Amino acid sequence: MPLNDGQPSTSTSDDQNSDTESSERCDSMTSSSDTECSRQSFTSGSSSKHSSPASSPPKMVTFDELMTAARDLSNLSLAHEIVVNGNFKVEQPELPENSLERKVKEIVHKAFWDRLEAELNEDPPVYEYVIRLVEEIKEILLSFLNPGANRLRNQICEVLDMDLIQQQVDNDAVDIHGLENYIITVMGKLCAPARDDDVKKLKEISDIVPLFREIFRVLDLMKMDMVNFTINNIRPQLQMQSVEYERTKFQAILDQTPNALDHTTEWMKESLDELMAVKPCTSPSTSGAENHTSGIPSPMSVLNKFYIKLLDWDCQKKVLPETLMTDETRLLELQKSLELYKAVAAVLLIVYNAIGGPISGLPVLADQLKKITSVLLEGIHIKSFNRTEALENVSAQICTELNKSLTERGYPALPAHVQVALTGQICTIVHKDNSISNLIDERVHSYMKLSIVPNSHTQPPAILGGLALIQPELEVFRAQFNSIVNFNKQVYCPFYGKILRKLLLSEAPQGTAEAGTPSVSAE
16 A cells, blocks of 8 residues: 555464463473473583574674674564464554654645545546556555466456556546456455455445545455464464474574673573572581582572562563563563462452451352452552552452351451451551561462472462462463463573573582583472
8 A cells, every 4th residue: 555554563462261272282392301401401512503502702793783683583573472372463553642653644644645636636637646556456466366366366467457557547548446346346355254344335435535545444454364364374383393493593693692691691690699598508527529519509490490580570670581582571461460469369368367267168258359359459560550549448348348248147247446457457468578468479489489390280289378269360370471481491491501501510619510510300
């Protein structure tokens, strides 16, 4: 279309069913090979280019190399999104209502269509822009055809023969309405069923300029349909080759920009330091290389800690590891969900500890309390969210619901002082030193640590105390998080291996370092 609307945007929806299916696929890929892949990565001194990161000497990165790396990253991100998100599709971009870009686009489009209308109103009419439009429409229609559709291709080329149309224009014998009707007929043959109504509406438009305008609008929709159809067709092939493809693409980026793993290395170093800080010191009486290394975490422990740290990642303060950039949006969405789940769990734990027996064993009441809390705390991850006010509202609604349930079953309503105490406890869960919130946070971390250990994919870990009321949501979260972790391990295991070899050997005593590189074992 003349004055194109711009590049298409991508739309992703993190549907739980899709994520769970993706998790199952990733689980099957990793459950039997995580440990072996990691073991080879940490123990082998050399490997092929695509199975381990190539070491690159420091060098200046040229502009061309930077652009090549950016293109590789774009391709990597697109392929990754197609593979892991079954609902991925391309959509037309929607510019903000009052944005400068939208205003400029509207002005330029209006100028074009006004010029076209002015040409057609001249005496005799001028068809310069009409010919250009017809030629562009012809190319778009031909692009929709399969390689074997020779009959329709020949027909389109024959009817929309630009040389013939130009001769008809020169002799004032061109039939614009006839050309438009033929174009609409071909569009009806090529469009998806979802566009049938749009194509039918074109036949109701009689004016030339508005009709051309709508034709291009529908053609743009058909382009998006064709792109999404192609994506769905190539997804199975990409899924079969996704690990090798993404690893190869990332290696190409690393070749162009040798510092492309700096943030990943920083995260790994922090993970190792945190584990070293809590490891018990070795006894002075121990001797031998094996005993000297007892205080050094295993590579898999460091890697698991690396992934668990993502749960607390603050995107405003810290850059995500380069190896997880393609999952940034998914990780942010998971963080938002987890923050809400933890807040709900903390509130419900306070309520059930305070009231006890009279409300225990009532699943309908539990679901109602969870629903009330979830709705009122929606958006708790937003910095501007008024948490104190929201928690006060939660407390008031919960007390109302509790009194209703208690009185219906013959119990007395909650005394005023109990309601005040309950409200006070609930409103303090946003404090950093709140014991209930810290307890929930620790148990969620423990649950997630158990869920990402190799060979634990088939059976989900047991739900710890205090988390039972959010078990369904937590299990969905676990499946989505594991989907990201398992696929990431498969792709970037060799790169992590090189980083961890250096970090762990630097922490090991000299005699131990000479003994060999530590290997990975399932924990």
